[in-house]
Every structure is written in C-alpha cells, then in structure tokens.
Amino acid sequence: MRLVHLFLFLSILLITACDIKVKTPGSSGTEVTKIRNKIELEEKELKVSQAYLQFEDGKLVPEDNKIELKQSVKLKLLMEGWKKESDKVYIGATETITTNDGQTVLKTEDLFADYPDGVKAEDASVISLSAVITGIDKLYDYFLVSFHVWDKKGKGEIKGSYKLYLK
Numbered sequence: 001m002r003l004v005h006l007f008l009f010l011s012i013l014l015i016t017a018c019d020i021k022v023k024t025p026g027s028s029g030t031e032v033t034k035i036r037n038k039i040e041l042e043e044k045e046l047k048v049s050q051a052y053l054q055f056e057d058g059k060l061v062p063e064d065n066k067i068e069l070k071q072s073v074k075l076k077l078l079m080e081g082w083k084k085e086s087d088k089v090y091i092g093a094t095e096t097i098t099t100n101d102g103q104t105v106l107k108t109e110d111l112f113a114d115y116p117d118g119v120k121a122e123d124a125s126v127i128s129l130s131a132v133i134t135g136i137d138k139l140y141d142y143f144l145v146s147f148h149v150w151d152k153k154g155k156g157e158i159k160g161s162y163k164l165y166l167k
Helices: 121-125
Strands: 009-016 040-044 047-055 073-080 091-099 104-107 126-133 143-151 157-166
Touching (some): 047 157, 073 121, 073 157, 121 126, 126 157
16 A cells, blocks of 8 residues: 555546447458557456456557556547346446555445446447556556456456557
8 A cells, every 4th residue: 555655547437439330340241340559458257348448538559558657548448248137237347556576556346336226238249448657766667557448237247458658
C-alpha cells in the first residue's frame, strides 16, 4: 500500500450499448476476431469479436501502446455469449495493474458489484475498462494491465492483459 501515495489510478467501468455488429466475414465465411494493441485474451464460452485500446477523445491508442502520464486509456471489448435471464445479464469484472518489476499498483474488486439486478442484455455487448496512470516514483519499462470479465449466471469468462508504456 506504500505505492498508493505514489500512484493514483482511476479505474472506471463503463457499459455502452452497441446496435451495430462489427464482425467481419473471413475468406472461408467464418467470422474474424479483430485484436489490436497486443491484447492477449483467453476466452471460455464468452466470445470477443474486437478488443482494442482507445483514448477518452475516441482516438485509437497507437499499436506501440505509448501514452502520456495522466492520459486515460479504455480497453474496449466487443463481446457476446452472456447467459440471459429476463433480458438481463450479470457481469463481473476486475482489473489489476502491475509494474514490470512485479509491484501491484492497482487491484480492483468486482467493478459490477453495484449492479446486483444485472444490466440490459443489449448493453453488455461492449464492455469498457479504463485506467489512468497519474504518477510514478521511478521509470518503469511498462505497466501490465490484467483484466477478468465473467458471467455471474453462466460459466463464461474472458481473461487477458496488455502493456502500457509511458512516453
């Protein structure tokens, strides 16, 4: 917890409704998953069609994942496969940020704990997890952002990570 004074990370979870399907047919007629920013994913029953990083102003984070200090970055996951109950889904999500030398600077609890009655199923097609690096005590090679999104009523889950580099 001593790093709490040196680091302040804001973690915001947003759910955005998406009415447009963004899957692209591949040459064999199968759907292609679009993953940017070297995001690593493990899927179990939930399926991600797109995963990318975006700044608050809507611009995409460059492929090298270099950001400015205090610049908010959103992980966008376009996904499906939730178990529906009365047109609602029950989402869980956590996020952990560690330095390249293994120091944990942020570890969240369930970011959906305030939604015990679930959310509208159509709102769960896009999940956004945001983080801001607001201060450092020394130079680090990178920050590893690990995330876990799961279906509280089903067996589906997504685990993954990506690295952020300061300019």
